[in-house]
Amino acid sequence: MTFDQLAEKASREELREIQWQKLRELLRFVSARNPFYTKKWREAGIAPQEIRSLSDLSKLPFTHKSELVAAQEEAPPFGTNATFPPEAYARVHQTSGTTGSPLRVVDTPESWEWWGRCWGHVLCGAGVTAKDRVFLPFSFGPFIGFWAAVEGVRQLGAMMIPGGGWDSLQRLHMMQELGATVICCTPTYALRLAQIAREQKFDLRSIPVRALVHAGEPGANVPQTKARIEEAWNTKCFDHAGASEVGAHSFECEVQPGGIHVIETEFIAEVIDPQKENEMLPGETGELVITNLGRPGFPVIRYRTGDLVRLNLSPCACGRTLARFDGGLLGRCDDMVIICGVNVYPTAIENVIRQFSAVDEFQVNVKRVQEMHQLEVQIEVISGNDAEHVRALVEQAIYRALSLRPTVTVAQPGMLPRFEMKARRVRRLDRS
Ligand SMILES: [Zn+2]
Numbered sequence: 036m037t038f039d040q041l042a043e044k045a046s047r048e049e050l051r052e053i054q055w056q057k058l059r060e061l062l063r064f065v066s067a068r069n070p071f072y073t074k075k076w077r078e079a080g081i082a083p084q085e086i087r088s089l090s091d092l093s094k095l096p097f098t099h100k101s102e103l104v105a106a107q108e109e110a111p112p113f114g115t116n117a118t119f120p121p122e123a124y125a126r127v128h129q130t131s132g133t134t135g136s137p138l139r140v141v142d143t144p145e146s147w148e149w150w151g152r153c154w155g156h157v158l159c160g161a162g163v164t165a166k167d168r169v170f171l172p173f174s175f176g177p178f179i180g181f182w183a184a185v186e187g188v189r190q191l192g193a194m195m196i197p198g199g200g201w202d203s204l205q206r207l208h209m210m211q212e213l214g215a216t217v218i219c220c221t222p223t224y225a226l227r228l229a230q231i232a233r234e235q236k237f238d239l240r241s242i243p244v245r246a247l248v249h250a251g252e253p254g255a256n257v258p259q260t261k262a263r264i265e266e267a268w269n270t271k272c273f274d275h276a277g278a279s280e281v282g283a284h285s286f287e288c289e290v291q292p293g294g295i296h297v298i299e300t301e302f303i304a305e306v307i308d309p310q311k312e313n314e315m316l317p318g319e320t321g322e323l324v325i326t327n328l329g330r331p332g333f334p335v336i337r338y339r340t341g342d343l344v345r346l347n348l349s350p351c352a353c354g355r356t357l358a359r360f361d362g363g364l365l366g367r368c369d370d371m372v373i374i375c376g377v378n379v380y381p382t383a384i385e386n387v388i389r390q391f392s393a394v395d396e397f398q399v400n401v402k403r404v405q406e407m408h409q410l411e412v413q414i415e416v417i418s419g420n421d422a423e424h425v426r427a428l429v430e431q432a433i434y435r436a437l438s439l440r441p442t443v444t445v446a447q448p449g450m451l452p453r454f455e456m457k458a459r460r461v462r463r464l465d466r467s
Pocket residue numbers: 288289290291292296351352353354355
């Protein structure tokens with residue numbers, strides 16, 4: 036099944052032409068109407084009229100999240116990154132503020148449809164069709180979370196089952212009774228539901244689920260976490276990436292080539308060296324810079340996402356020519372920590388710990404002791420296992436994988452925090 040013929044059948048040249056047409060239109064629209072970008076480009080000494088091809092895009096300055104936050108503080112509550120008058124906007128959401136002040140984002144009815152179209156790609160990539168019943172165990176608050184997934188479900192014509200305001204066991208029963216075939220949730224919550232099913236002797240296989248679509252945090256791209264979710268639910272799980280200020284930009288297809296496709300008809304993705312700011316080649320790891328093409332009322336143009344990716348332009352077995360990020364989002368530029376000379380990303384630690392089915396939950400603390408970073412890991416061990424034995428195995432596995440010695444301790448069952456959205460299992464205690 037195809038969701039968007041244009042995006043799924045276009046050649047690389049056609050994709051670039053689509054991007055250029057949309058970019059030209061966006062710049063024409065935004066220039067002079069949007070106070071934030073008008074000021075930004077004037078200060079950088081560049082006029083949008085000087086952008087005469089897709090490769091000229093690199094002449095425009097980068098946009099940083101701190102600038103969007105400052106633009107909001109300058110003209111509260113919505114800020115100066117607004118191309119239209121306030122009455123043109125129909126939706127407001129805000130970021131969860133895990134990396135700074137919460138940022139409000141606003142959408143017009145048209146850009147809200149665009150969000151839904153992007154999510155249509157995400158769901159279609161996972162094989163979701165009009166016949167599916169999609170369960171969303173999500174509390175519909177101000178975070179954009181799975182709000183846009185609802186729109187994607189609507190555009191596909193599938194059935195949306197809202198699962199907010201219920202506890203986990205009630206949600207499992209509802210999935211079973213209504214025959215949910217697709218679940219959209221964070222990877223953490225998929226594991227949490229599996230844990231509750233185990234504790235409450237609820238048979239997960241009684242739910243006819245055939246795909247889990249994940250968002251909100253890494254996990255579905257961490258091979259051992261993915262394997263664990265797929266084993267617990269006996270079905271495939273799919274990764275997806277996006278952000279409130281950017282949109283839902285990447286998704287995993289059914290072939291699962293070990294990465295996510297970028298929806299290049301709706302976004303322009305660049306990969307740069309985060310320090311030197313020069314463009315990186317396919318295969319090299321760098322920071323993702325995104326321009327969204329379908330949100331003229333609240334655009335981000337050359338936005339520094341802080342996410343590390345590795346671009347792959349080779350065709351995919353699914354037939355799409357859309358570029359891929361191998362391994363999904365590999366981490367955050369500022370999450371990397373150097374411990375005893377070793378570059379360590381939180382996802383690498385997660386990948387090691389998730390190999391151990393006896394470990395239920397974990398927490399990693401990065402401490403600074405006399406200018407040296409140290410790694411402390413706490414694990415919860417499922418009852419019935421020899422906790423000390425598991426502890427020693429985890430310690431050895433981290434040492435083998437990362438060449439550094441952590442301190443691993445065992446926490447009492449249920450003591451470590453559980454998360455529904457934006458799991459934060461790695462804590463940096465070296466920062467204020
Ligand atoms: Zn593919």
